[in-house]
Amino acid sequence: MKIYLLLLLTLSFNACGNTNPSNTYTLKEEKISLAAMDTSKVDLNFLMGKFDPAQNPNFVKIPLQYANHEGMYLQKEVFDAFLKMYKAAKKDSVNLVIISATRNFDAQKGIWERKWDNLQTDKDILKATDKDIAIAKKILEFSSMPSSSRHHWGTDIDFNSLENSWFEKGDGKKLYTWLQKKGPKFGFYLVYTTKGKKRLTGYNEEKWHYTYKPLSKKYTLQARENLKDTMISGFKGDHTAVKLDIVKNYVLGINPDCY
Ligand SMILES: [Zn+2]
Numbered sequence: 001m002k003i004y005l006l007l008l009l010t011l012s013f014n015a016c017g018n019t020n021p022s023n024t025y026t027l028k029e030e031k032i033s034l035a036a037m038d039t040s041k042v043d044l045n046f047l048m049g050k051f052d053p054a055q056n057p058n059f060v061k062i063p064l065q066y067a068n069h070e071g072m073y074l075q076k077e078v079f080d081a082f083l084k085m086y087k088a089a090k091k092d093s094v095n096l097v098i099i100s101a102t103r104n105f106d107a108q109k110g111i112w113e114r115k116w117d118n119l120q121t122d123k124d125i126l127k128a129t130d131k132d133i134a135i136a137k138k139i140l141e142f143s144s145m146p147s148s149s150r151h152h153w154g155t156d157i158d159f160n161s162l163e164n165s166w167f168e169k170g171d172g173k174k175l176y177t178w179l180q181k182k183g184p185k186f187g188f189y190l191v192y193t194t195k196g197k198k199r200l201t202g203y204n205e206e207k208w209h210y211t212y213k214p215l216s217k218k219y220t221l222q223a224r225e226n227l228k229d230t231m232i233s234g235f236k237g238d239h240t241a242v243k244l245d246i247v248k249n250y251v252l253g254i255n256p257d258c259y
Pocket residue numbers: 100151156157158208209
């Protein structure tokens with residue numbers, strides 16, 4: 001597998017020649033990109049969520065006062081940045097509540113397979129010509145396939161509500177506007193913006209999902225260079241990953257400001 005990967009990487013690197021894949025990269029960013037292509041520096045198990053955050057020394061447990069339930073984890077650097085942002089938001093009467101943080105492969109598999117089972121008898125799905133693809137696409141409106149979620153990385157947080165409508169009025173609108181304006185100052189960016197010109201593919205809009213870019217940018221680039229659709233397996237419906245081109249359409253279907 002290692003040799004195969006190396007070959008793939010060599011091929012993709014050669015295919016690019018000496019041209020920068022994106023002219024907008026600064027020299028520093030390009031260095032990160034090249035580091036991301038070095039397989040010896042990439043922990044694929046980590047990228048695919050195959051670890052226990054409770055046992056990982058880079059992760060900390062989120063105190064309940066900042067969350068809506070116990071037992072959630074973030075990378076320490078991310079939690080420290082969140083704390084600074086939380087305090088600044090509090091001063092402006094905005095109350096940030098973490099409702100989801102790190103979810104490893106097993107946690108994501110639980111979510112995916114529950115939805116997979118529930119959709120088996122859905123009447124719209126039953127009309128589809130390719131039932132499995134239809135189910136996968138339906139789940140992918142809002143949920144990732146295990147191995148391909150940004151929540152694996154301990155860098156991404158869902159805030160306050162999983163309903164876009166909550167962020168459109170009252171306290172929700174105030175929080176959304178505050179995060180849009182102040183979040184980047186603390187390193188936090190909205191990932192799943194409205195689909196359109198700036199974001200052509202991927203999950204539907206999620207007004208609650210933010211990433212800590214100073215860390216996650218590196219993982220995004222590592223995933224772009226090293227994660228392959230064929231590696232996404234070990235759950236019900238995993239055979240649809242290649243056909244749906246999960247890495248290109250979903251892992252990379254993000255707000256370009258997160259790169
Ligand atoms: Zn999320």
